Amino acid sequence: MERTQKSTKRLNAAKELSRVVGEYYLECVQAKEEGKPVGWMPPMNGAIEIFYAMDLQPVFPENWSPVCAAFGLTPANFEVSESMGYSRDLCGYLRNIIGYVHGPMNQNDLPLAALPEPDLILSPNGGCIPVMKIFHALERRFHEAKTIRLDLPQVAVENIAPHHIQYAVSEVKRLIGFLEKETRRTMDYDRLQEVVSLSDRACALWDEIMTYRSYIPTPFSAAEMGIMFVMVTRQGTQVAVDFLESVLKEVKQRAAEGTGVIEKEQVRLFWDNIPLWYNMGIFNYFEKHNGVVVAETYSAAWSLRLDTNHPLEALALKSLKSYPLVSCVSINQRKDMVFKACRDYAIDGVILHRNKSCVPITLGQMDIKKELDKELGIPSVIIDADHMDERNFSPAQFQTRADAFLEMLREKKAIN
Amino acid sequence: MPNPAIHDFAEICTQGLRNELEDTQSAVVGYFCSYTPIELIEAAGLKPVRLIAGPGPVEAAYSLVPDFVCPFMKRNLEEALGGGYPGLKGIVQGYTCDVACGLVNIWESNIPGIKAHLLPLPYLDNRDSRRYFREELNRLFDQLKMMGGHARDNEKLNSAINRTYRIESLLKDLYTINAEKHLLSASDLYYIKRAASINRTDRYLDLLDKLMGDLNDQEVSAKSGTPLLLSGSVIESVEMYTAMEAYGANIIVDDTCSGERDLNPLPLTGEDPFNWILDRHFQRQPCPSRSRSEERLPILMEKIEERGVRGVVFLIQKFCTPHLSDIPFLTDALKKQGIPSLVVEIDEAWNVTGQCKTRLEGFLETMD
Numbered sequence: 001m002e003r004t005q006k007s008t009k010r011l012n013a014a015k016e017l018s019r020v021v022g023e024y025y026l027e028c029v030q031a032k033e034e035g036k037p038v039g040w041m042p043p044m045n046g047a048i049e050i051f052y053a054m055d056l057q058p059v060f061p062e063n064w065s066p067v068c069a070a071f072g073l074t075p076a077n078f079e080v081s082e083s084m085g086y087s088r089d090l091c092g093y094l095r096n097i098i099g100y101v102h103g104p105m106n107q108n109d110l111p112l113a114a115l116p117e118p119d120l121i122l123s124p125n126g127g128c129i130p131v132m133k134i135f136h137a138l139e140r141r142f143h144e145a146k147t148i149r150l151d152l153p154q155v156a157v158e159n160i161a162p163h164h165i166q167y168a169v170s171e172v173k174r175l176i177g178f179l180e181k182e183t184r185r186t187m188d189y190d191r192l193q194e195v196v197s198l199s200d201r202a203c204a205l206w207d208e209i210m211t212y213r214s215y216i217p218t219p220f221s222a223a224e225m226g227i228m229f230v231m232v233t234r235q236g237t238q239v240a241v242d243f244l245e246s247v248l249k250e251v252k253q254r255a256a257e258g259t260g261v262i263e264k265e266q267v268r269l270f271w272d273n274i275p276l277w278y279n280m281g282i283f284n285y286f287e288k289h290n291g292v293v294v295a296e297t298y299s300a301a302w303s304l305r306l307d308t309n310h311p312l313e314a315l316a317l318k319s320l321k322s323y324p325l326v327s328c329v330s331i332n333q334r335k336d337m338v339f340k341a342c343r344d345y346a347i348d349g350v351i352l353h354r355n356k357s358c359v360p361i362t363l364g365q366m367d368i369k370k371e372l373d374k375e376l377g378i379p380s381v382i383i384d385a386d387h388m389d390e391r392n393f394s395p396a397q398f399q400t401r402a403d404a405f406l407e408m409l410r411e412k413k414a415i416n
Numbered sequence: 417m418p419n420p421a422i423h424d425f426a427e428i429c430t431q432g433l434r435n436e437l438e439d440t441q442s443a444v445v446g447y448f449c450s451y452t453p454i455e456l457i458e459a460a461g462l463k464p465v466r467l468i469a470g471p472g473p474v475e476a477a478y479s480l481v482p483d484f485v486c487p488f489m490k491r492n493l494e495e496a497l498g499g500g501y502p503g504l505k506g507i508v509q510g511y512t513c514d515v516a517c518g519l520v521n522i523w524e525s526n527i528p529g530i531k532a533h534l535l536p537l538p539y540l541d542n543r544d545s546r547r548y549f550r551e552e553l554n555r556l557f558d559q560l561k562m563m564g565g566h567a568r569d570n571e572k573l574n575s576a577i578n579r580t581y582r583i584e585s586l587l588k589d590l591y592t593i594n595a596e597k598h599l600l601s602a603s604d605l606y607y608i609k610r611a612a613s614i615n616r617t618d619r620y621l622d623l624l625d626k627l628m629g630d631l632n633d634q635e636v637s638a639k640s641g642t643p644l645l646l647s648g649s650v651i652e653s654v655e656m657y658t659a660m661e662a663y664g665a666n667i668i669v670d671d672t673c674s675g676e677r678d679l680n681p682l683p684l685t686g687e688d689p690f691n692w693i694l695d696r697h698f699q700r701q702p703c704p705s706r707s708r709s710e711e712r713l714p715i716l717m718e719k720i721e722e723r724g725v726r727g728v729v730f731l732i733q734k735f736c737t738p739h740l741s742d743i744p745f746l747t748d749a750l751k752k753q754g755i756p757s758l759v760v761e762i763d764e765a766w767n768v769t770g771q772c773k774t775r776l777e778g779f780l781e782t783m784d
Contacts, residue, residue: 085744087761089484089735125539125706128514133741136708140745151545153536153552154511156521161555167538167548174544328518329511329534331525354482359737363518366480367525 001395004072005281007223010261011254013247017226020243021067024233025113031057032116037183039120040138040145042131044301044322045152046172046315047122049199049236053192054185059115061138062131063232065096069277069388076104078389091130092357092388098137118145120182122175126152127323128360148178156330157321168316192311195236200306200314202235205244207303212251213294214345217260219251222271222293223283231302260292267291267409268346272338272368273353273361274298274387282398289406290415295345297361300337301326323360331364338368342378349409350380351402357386379412381405421630422604424623428611429654436465436614437503443564444504448492448519449650450678451510451537451705453693455580456556458616459573460565462505466613468674469495471653471766480522485515486733487764488650493519496527506531506563508556512705513738533559539706541698549697550690573689579621583612584681586624590631591676595668595723598639599631602646602667603657610674641666642783643724645716647746648672648731649739653766656731663773664780665729669719672731677701704738709745716746720755726783728757729776756782 032038038057041047051058068074074092077099082088084102086095105114121142123135139147150171153164176187206228212219227247234240254260269286271293276282283293304321306314324330325337341347350372352365365382372378381401386392436444445457446467454464469491474483477493495501507530509520517534524532535556538545557568587609594600600608608627611620644665650673651657660667671677680700684692702711719725728750732739747757758779760772768776 085747085759087740087743090737090740094741129705129737130741132706133737136741137745139708140710149540151538151540153538153548154517154534155536156534161551163548163551163555164536167544170544170548328514328521331518331521356482356484359482359485359735360514360518362482363485363515364521367522 001281001285001399002279003390003393003395004278006070007280008284009224011220011224011227011247011250013227013243013250014224016243016246017229020234020239021229023239024229025115028057028059029113029116037119038116039122040118040142041122042124042127042135043232044127045124045319047175048233049192049195049311049315050172050176050179050187052236053195054179054183054187056120056179056183056185057116058233059118060233061097061101061115061134062093063229064100064115065093065388066277068096068100070280072278073100073104073110074278074388074390080104088389088391091128092386094130094134094137096388097134101138101141118142120179121145121147123147123149124152125149126154126319128327146178146182148175150175152319154329155320155324157324157333158330160317160320164320165313165316168320169312172312172316172319189311193308196306196311196314197308198238198241199236200308202231202240202244203303203305205241205248206231207305209244209248209251210295210299210303212255215255216268216346217258217262217265218268218292218294218345219254219259219261221261221283222275222296223261223280225275225280225283225296225299228299228302262287262290262292264290265292266415267348267406267413269293270338270341270345270347270350271296271298271353272350272365273355274358276353276385276390276393277387278390279393285399285402286406289403289410291406291409293351295341295347297326297334297338297341300341327360328363329360331367334364335368335371338372339376342372342376347378348413349405350378351405352380352382353387354382354384355387356384356392357388379405379409419600419604421627422600422607425607425611428615428620429607432611432614433465436463437501440503442503445506445508445560445563445565446501446504447507448489448509448516449512449673449705451512451697452508452535453553453556453697454616455573455576455689455693456553456568457508457560457565458576458579459569460557460560460567461569461572462560462563462565464508464616467492467495467501468610468650468652469500472764474764480526481519484735485519486649486736487762488652488733489515489519491652491764493522496523496530504530506533506560508533508535508559510535510537512537513736531559531563537697537706546694549694553690553693570689574684577684577689577692579616581681581683582621583616583624584679586621586628587612588676588679588681590624590628591670591679593628593631596636597631597634598637598666599634601657601661602670603654603661605670606651606654606657606674609676639666642780643668643726645669645720645723645725645728646672646675646731647716647728649733649736650674651731653768656762656766656768659768659773660729660776663777665776668723669725671716671719673703677703704742709742709749712742713746713749716750717753725755727779728755729779730757730759732759732761734761734763
């Protein structure tokens, strides 16, 4: 196996996805050219719906990093940030985007379009530390952009109380006030409700799509995880709904026909932590053992149903829950989510990606590993790698571990 | 060997934590960093103690955490797993970094008898954030009850606040006076400061009062060495200070998580002691866990100018994201001001020989 490798995809939606991705980045550039305010923000919060409701252009520097990894741009970006003094021990998203905005951003020969410079920056006091530090660096780099600093209580999902929601709602309102002042646009709350409804519709579709992965054989694997692009960048738009409806149609049909990912699916796997964006082909590797990755933690975090009758509260709750659900803030909830997936998707084995670039998701994995064995009798394996920095991934070591794990699982299931 | 004048402080550092934990009458609650409102822990009838395990190996902890988290949190977990914190009733820690957050949850699941609480902190100071934080502090009392504490006692809270004010006023004066008179070494100061986070008692205050009186009576000492500002995360080894001074450094500003950065003496005013907790939280000196490097720079520059600092050493626990993220801006900004700096990353062994020694000596030589 190569250190960097694209995945083999089976869904026709993969082609449509390329169009959706291209159109999104083109839209970002066009927005800037047309004078529509462009705002850079972290993902996993309710700001995206507010932006779309106010006809502003959201841009997600964190999401740009997987794009850079997929197109092989990360080494150049790392070179810039590391030459500035950013340690290789820091998160790869941080080193990539800081390198990008201080280096290749202004080159003309990049794939897709380059990110447009921000007019607005939403700088978070919540989420993980690397994301917060990314935005500190972006504030410095784009000092002419109007910046708002937003608090968000970092509390385990099971401990969310009315005062957490009240504070998060007050921050959502403060954000709207900031945007109205800086862009001279007024929030249309009817439009916001429509956008939140679209966002909720996308989540409902996403959840339904995921249920078909419980079919044996599963109609698609983690190799198609790119479809979650719309859940990150297009929540609250008709684009996301249309795309997901088309994915659902295809997945439903494959499930009905019994069309799987490979000819003979024998081992069903779960993946914990962010994928290796530079090597999505890793998900195909298991296929030589007739193994398929049928579920993962990361994709589940982007779908949270919203109370469309109370848009502000819904967005506040979304902001409060999204990050804790997949991180060490709510290890117990995350464990429950993994356990539920293991049951729902008839999982035979779990792959825990010990991710050098993401401490918050990696912490708690050992607890989950122990409990999986103790409570469900499901074996798991640790894979040491990094979601952004290919230098922290050893294909040979991965292959040795993956082969041994799959052989053990096959033996356990008495597969010849 | 520590300076005889600070013998009692050194003894608290070496024996005090063990004594507190082994005292069956004493319900001890641990914390990792100064964002924890320890006055509330005291107001619930519990004893707050800052947990710093010190140098040593990490073995058992690797069954629960990856190697790429900071030595400070790994060593504390190792100590807890090895039974080094017997009798500890609980942990209260603010969400100051991702590792602190994760480790609070991991402690609760894996250390028998420990109740752990993560305090979700606000960072913006406004009416809504104050209202929110007040609720959160009330919720903390419920958690403290599960650690053996009782209901909020305002008299105790006022007393704890006044104690903090007295301790921090004296310590702040101590660092300032010592920067002028050079009577104590950086390791002496480390012992004095560390003892305050283990044993916040009348005895500690008496010791500190006496020491201050002695220092005020003494003449300025002609201390040699290059005046340095030490900045970084928690220092867990007093030998680090001793070694740096032996190589020719005069650590005249200690901007570390165990030094003078968190000293912010604030007197109690008004009827409601919660307002003091809120004011203190929002008026903290900016630290890397939530602040921008731009907010830290002017404070560092003020100290540099005030105390005649000639160079800055950033001593950082390996894998510490908040501190490492601030390094590029700060080193560049200092360079532009003509202040040389050196970044040293340290692992759990706190070994100051070999490459670390060579780099420190080389750095100091460039300023001779």
